Amino acid sequence: MLKNISHAMNLSSQEILFQSLMTDDEYIILEGLMCLIRSCLALLGIVGNTINVLTFISMGLKDGVTTSFMLLSMSDSSYLVTVIARSAAFAFMVSEKLSGYYIWYPVEPYGVYIFVGHAGRIPYILSNMINTLVAIMRCLCVVWPFRLKSLAFNRTLALVVINTLTLFAVTSYLPVLLFMGMTWQFDPRLNTSRPALWISPLREEVKHVIWTARDALLPFVTQLIMTVCVVIMIKHLKSSYSFRHGTVNHFSNNMSALVMPPLEKISNSQPKISTIALTGKDLQALRQVLLITSVYLICNTPTIVINITSLLERKLSIDSVYRNIYLSVTGCKHLFQTINSSFSVLVYYKCSSRYRHHFILNGSTTLNVH
Numbered sequence: 612m613l614k615n616i617s618h619a620m621n622l623s624s625q626e627i628l629f630q631s632l633m634t635d636d637e638y639i640i641l642e643g644l645m646c647l648i649r650s651c652l653a654l655l656g657i658v659g660n661t662i663n664v665l666t667f668i669s670m671g672l673k674d675g676v677t678t679s680f681m682l683l684s685m686s687d688s689s690y691l692v693t694v695i696a697r698s699a700a701f702a703f704m705v706s707e708k709l710s711g712y713y714i715w716y717p718v719e720p721y722g723v724y725i726f727v728g729h730a731g732r733i734p735y736i737l738s739n740m741i742n743t744l745v746a747i748m749r750c751l752c753v754v755w756p757f758r759l760k761s762l763a764f765n766r767t768l769a770l771v772v773i774n775t776l777t778l779f780a781v782t783s784y785l786p787v788l789l790f791m792g793m794t795w796q797f798d799p800r801l802n803t804s805r806p807a808l809w810i811s812p813l814r815e816e817v818k819h820v821i822w823t824a825r826d827a828l829l830p831f832v833t834q835l836i837m838t839v840c841v842v843i844m845i846k847h848l849k850s851s852y853s854f855r856h857g858t859v860n861h862f863s864n865n866m867s868a869l870v871m872p873p874l875e876k877i878s879n880s881q882p883k884i885s886t887i888a889l890t891g892k893d894l895q896a897l898r899q900v901l902l903i904t905s906v907y908l909i910c911n912t913p914t915i916v917i918n919i920t921s922l923l924e925r926k927l928s929i930d931s932v933y934r935n936i937y938l939s940v941t942g943c944k945h946l947f948q949t950i951n952s953s954f955s956v957l958v959y960y961k962c963s964s965r966y967r968h969h970f971i972l973n974g975s976t977t978l979n980v981h
Contacts, residue, residue, distance in 0.1 A: 638935040645942040646698035653691040656953025660684040675769035687952040693731030700724035722808030750840035790814035827918040899962035910951035
């Protein structure tokens with residue numbers, strides 16, 4: 612009791628305000644709701660990404676872009692598995708608390724909840740980098756289609772590049788994971804020992820030097836690259852359309868000088884020319900990259916803001932007086948990330964006629980088998 616009073620006296624008025632803004636019970640209710648929403652979205656996302664993998668395999672995996680899309684779906688599924696595991700750990704933690712620790716588990720659920728959340732950063736970072744790679748390759752397919760063939764971005768090269776990106780995602784997170792873990796500790800609430808979360812005092816310094824810089828800088832750089840790819844593709848398609856449109860008009864004017872057709876036929880043929888110029892694989896690629904980039908920008912901006920804020924305000928961490936605020940905001944960030952990893956099947960189905968063809972073909976084949 613005296614210890615709590617002395618601790619309260621040492622807190623500033625701002626810190627007491629932040630503690631009063633969100634109590635432990637309020638945090639549990641909010642995060643419990645977030646976990647429920649995230650786990651439902653993750654289940655749908657795993658189903659969708661499994662469909663993606665099967666569809667891309669049926670497409671043959673003959674080129675690097677299709678192979679990259681398949682590996683992206685596998686990476687997204689890996690992240691969504693950690694989302695579900697984290698939600699389950701939180702449910703176990705709440706059940707312990709509500710039972711007054713009459714019911715308890717061999718491993719501390721809260722430690723699993725925090726540790727799995729950090730481990731999930733590895734596949735999510737990998738997905739971000741693969742998304743950027745796909746945007747670059749889609750852009751090159753539109754701008755330099757013949758040069759790209761000479762570069763031979765095939766399945767083998769895609770595997771080499773993505774394996775390199777995987778190595779970067781793992782090694783860049785190791786400094787944080789090395790300063791936290793699950794160790795045997797005595798729990799006075801249970802009067803026994805069990806594996807519980809251990810965080811080194813040096814972890815926050817390591818996080819601010821490596822983890823925050825990477826998680827704030829890398830998403831910003833990938834967002835910038837993907838936006839530039841969209842702008843380049845739009846400019847290329849506009850110039851391509853202008854060239855085709857000008858060529859067709861020039862050809863039509865020359866023909867009209869020889870044989871003057873009725874004005875009705877000229878006016879009727881003009882919309883058809885525009886339609887032909889605005890269709891094709893280039894436009895599909897633009898729509899796909901534009902939609903992926905838009906979802907990516909919306910869902911990853913909270914990550915950048917939170918990481919920069921935690922870098923400026925050192926007390927925004929899991930072991931400070933602001934922990935409930937920090938964990939609640941982080942839970943919202945994970946919700947956006949779950950959305951980003953869950954709905955790629957809708958993007959592919961809407962923006963790729965080849966994907967739709969194989970998707971429908973696989974569906975009809977499955978129905979015939981059953």
